[in-house]
Amino acid sequence: MPVTCVIGLQWGDEAKGKIVDLLTADHDVVVRYQGGSNAGHTVVTGGQSYKLSLVPSGIFRRNVQCVVAGGVVLNPASLIDEIDGLTSRGVRVGENLIISDRAHVVFPWHVEEDRLLDKLCDGGEAIGTTMRGIGPCYRDKVGRSLAVRLGDLYRPGLRERIAQIVQAKRRILAGMGGAAEEGSLDPDQIFQAYEQHAARLRPHVADTTVFLLDAVEANKRILFEGAQGAMLDVDHGTFPFVTSSNSSGAGVSSGSGVPGRYITKVLGIVKAYTTRVGGGPFPTEQDNETGQHIREMGNEYGTVTRRPRRCGWFDAVAARYAARLSGVDSLAVMLLDVLSRLAEIQVCMAYELDGRRTTTFPSHVDDLRRVVPVYEMLPGWQTDITAARTVDDLPEPARAYLARLGQLVGRPIEMVSVGPDRDQTIPVPHSFFRP
Numbered sequence: 001m002p003v004t005c006v007i008g009l010q011w012g013d014e015a016k017g018k019i020v021d022l023l024t025a026d027h028d029v030v031v032r033y034q035g036g037s038n039a040g041h042t043v044v045t046g047g048q049s050y051k052l053s054l055v056p057s058g059i060f061r062r063n064v065q066c067v068v069a070g071g072v073v074l075n076p077a078s079l080i081d082e083i084d085g086l087t088s089r090g091v092r093v094g095e096n097l098i099i100s101d102r103a104h105v106v107f108p109w110h111v112e113e114d115r116l117l118d119k120l121c122d123g124g125e126a127i128g129t130t131m132r133g134i135g136p137c138y139r140d141k142v143g144r145s146l147a148v149r150l151g152d153l154y155r156p157g158l159r160e161r162i163a164q165i166v167q168a169k170r171r172i173l174a175g176m177g178g179a180a181e182e183g184s185l186d187p188d189q190i191f192q193a194y195e196q197h198a199a200r201l202r203p204h205v206a207d208t209t210v211f212l213l214d215a216v217e218a219n220k221r222i223l224f225e226g227a228q229g230a231m232l233d234v235d236h237g238t239f240p241f242v243t244s245s246n247s248s249g250a251g252v253s254s255g256s257g258v259p260g261r262y263i264t265k266v267l268g269i270v271k272a273y274t275t276r277v278g279g280g281p282f283p284t285e286q287d288n289e290t291g292q293h294i295r296e297m298g299n300e301y302g303t304v305t306r307r308p309r310r311c312g313w314f315d316a317v318a319a320r321y322a323a324r325l326s327g328v329d330s331l332a333v334m335l336l337d338v339l340s341r342l343a344e345i346q347v348c349m350a351y352e353l354d355g356r357r358t359t360t361f362p363s364h365v366d367d368l369r370r371v372v373p374v375y376e377m378l379p380g381w382q383t384d385i386t387a388a389r390t391v392d393d394l395p396e397p398a399r400a401y402l403a404r405l406g407q408l409v410g411r412p413i414e415m416v417s418v419g420p421d422r423d424q425t426i427p428v429p430h431s432f433f434r435p
């Protein structure tokens with residue numbers, strides 16, 4: 001039975017939501033296992049567009065069990081808003097959504113710390129976080145002493161626990177230069193709000209680790225929905241300009257509790273170009289008319305924060321590293337239609353560092369800042385491809401472009417997307433675009 005992982009191979013927003021929604025037709029369970037409301041996954045179905053941050057993108061299919069596993073950091077108010085938004089549009093969110101009692105809870109102090117800390121980072125260049133308190137919540141999880149898990153909200157002593165944490169956080173925030181005046185973090189108000197959120201979420205809360213272990217042992221078809229992308233992985237990405245979880249394939253087991261040996265397939269998702277939101281080096285960035293053109297054609301504005309996304313050419317050095325790191329079997333190449341008007345398209349096939357050519361992705365951002373991309377120029381197709389439904393419908397230059405991407409990344413292409421709708425997807429026969 002398939003146990004499939006969908007992993008972004010760039011810096012997020014690769015259109016994972018679209019692919020997860022498509023693949024859920026063949027899965028029984030869909031699992032979010034890391035990240036939090038920093039994620040914004042778009043699903044377009046029945047002419048309607050939905051933005052999901054915490055709810056798995058399997059929520060639109062009947063008979064699919066959605067799971068938010070313990071590796072996720074959970075802002076209860078955001079989740080409740082999301083559930084209400086879905087319900088008001090006729091999407092059923094009931095026992096088809098379960099949430100781990102092990103998930104760590106995001107509190108107002110995390111959001112405040114996010115704001116204060118981003119200013120202090122790396123010699124002045126901000127990480128440019130989504131300001132959702134994600135990093136501070138993960139920091140408290142690893143630090144343990146000031147952490148609260150979802151299951152703790154249902155145990156006695158919560159009021160005292162929150163009061164104790166608030167006392168410590170006031171001092172910490174003041175030390176970071178925050179205005180931690182009396183009343184800015186009111187423990188009673190916070191307790192009351194979280195008690196209400198907890199009551200509201202109670203029917204969804206479960207031990208998802210055991211649920212998922214039972215599911216794999218019962219040969220259920222499981223789909224893991226990665227958030228962010230491999231290049232934002234806290235251990236293997238462009239540190240410190242990363243998110244605070246393992247957003248490469250490495251995070252599936254730790255975040256869900258399902259051992260890696262059960263995974264049967266990893267699908268790596270890439271855009272036909274590259275985008276990045278927030279700070280950090282981006283070798284193939286086109287901070288010029290080309291980047292602007294891609295941004296407008298691809299509507300490249302953040303799903304969560306509406307920030308304009310930085311845009312550039314496909315970086316095969318980074319994507320190949322990400323594919324290897326995540327144990328990728330095959331690729332889905334998304335948003336190919338966005339490049340349709342360009343006469344020429346460049347692909348970065350190597351870097352030059354200190355005068356030497358390399359295809360190894362540097363481990364330190366200082367080196368990544370110094371690399372000079374080596375580009376290969378490919379002809380554009382300059383035709384609308386949004387109606388293409390088979391590989392044969394694609395113009396020859398588009399096929400040649402895909403073939404080259406697969407070759408450079410070192411993985412076969414299994415799917416190509418030419419528009420946001422479910423049906424704007426091209427299944428790729430086994431014989432095409434194999435490296």
Ligand code: GDP
Pocket residue numbers: 008012013014015016017018039040041042043044297298303334335336337338417418419420421424
């Ligand atoms: P995710 O975070 O990886 O799920 O990606 P986002 O939802 O943040 O961003 C992807 C955007 O691209 C969404 O607005 C999708 O509706 C849109 N999209 C998905 N596939 C395609 C495609 O093939 N072509 C175009 N033009 N847009 C697409």
Ligand code: IMO
Pocket residue numbers: 008011012013014038039040041127128129130131132133134135226227228229232241242243244277278279303
């Ligand atoms: P999806 O799942 C794109 C980026 C932020 C920032 C860095 C750290 O939609 O692909 P954080 O708030 O996580 O501490 O921010 O990571 N980032 C994303 N970029 N897509 C995402 O999610 C992202 N989630 C976080 O912009 O640079």
Ligand code: MG
Pocket residue numbers: 012013014039040041042303
């Ligand atoms: Mg997104």
